[in-house]
């Protein structure tokens with residue numbers, strides 16, 4: 314259903330088995346969220362009031378004092394950065410991203426200055442921040458951070474992402490301690506995280522999420538945090554935020570998605586069984602080994618892990634390419650393709666799509682086998 318809407322434009326049909334990927338349209342929303350998007354698009358509202366109301370909903374679900382809706386987590390970084398630098402001063406808000414002479418330095422651990430599909434560094438600079446990288450890519454000491462803090466420091470930022478270097482970095486706990494000791498705010502980019510309360514509870518000042526990832530909402534995002542800072546975030550819509558404004562439809566969909574979130578059926582057991590049956594089919598093929606693999610972060614996501622061996626006569630990367638360029642285009646989770654391992658993420662799959670994927674994989678391996686015989 315959701316996929317076929319784009320058929321009328323002549324665009325390629327996609328099976329998304331890779332996860333919550335922005336490049337593939339992130340999430341397919343529930344009926345209730347879809348209805349909210351439609352109804353909001355056909356109504357008028359005072360946008361300032363809507364944004365303030367959304368802030369209260371975000372606060373309710375995150376345990377934070379207040380919140381701010383955005384059109385994505387990337388915008389969340391830009392707006393939060395502008396907020397910690399310009400505050401609620403309209404002249405400064407209108408001056409961003411030109412922050413010369415102001416407290417504008419944002420400290421980041423070197424192993425976290427990543428590209429998530431866009432560039433963290435650039436998002437901070439768009440908000441008027443001057444990025445101060447500390448430590449080495451694989452090693453950051455507490456003192457690296459402490460020694461970088463000066464009277465020009467506006468905030469610390471921590472990026473929680475599988476793209477970041479996981480070892481040798483200072484933990485969130487440690488960053489919170491440093492921030493509190495120096496009375497500067499700590500911002501956390503938790504774009505893809507599924508626990509919307511954890512970091513606020515730990516003591517972070519600003520936490521940024523994507524609305525289209527774990528939440529499964531429309532293209533949107535939200536910031537949660539301290540009241541003064543959230544008011545300052547909302548004020549940025551008079552400045553830099555205007556160029557990345559969030560629509561009434563997205564805010565309405567975000568609100569409904571947040572309200573549904575505590576009651577969502579994670580369907581983890583059903584997904585586990587579907588992936589088990591999928592693995593069983595692949596295990597009948599020489600050169601493939603399918604096993605169930607629980608999410609590294611310990612979430613109840615059970616992905617199928619496919620190991621592509623020599624006997625398959627294709628490499629994991631070749632298999633990936635064949636799947637993506639076929640019709641429909643099938644996208645697997647490919648972070649470990651270079652070492653011969655692919656994953657199927659069951660969360661975005663519509664009913665029965667795992668069978669289409671298994672059939673395609675088996676057909677490709679068979680073809681390759683035949684080619685070698687000739």
Ligand SMILES: *Cc1c(COP(=O)(O)O)cnc(C)c1O
Nearest residue numbers: 335385386387429474504505523
């Ligand atoms: C996806 C992601 C973003 C951007 O989120 P959008 O909602 O697509 O703007 C930012 N930071 C990290 C770590 C991400 O994974």
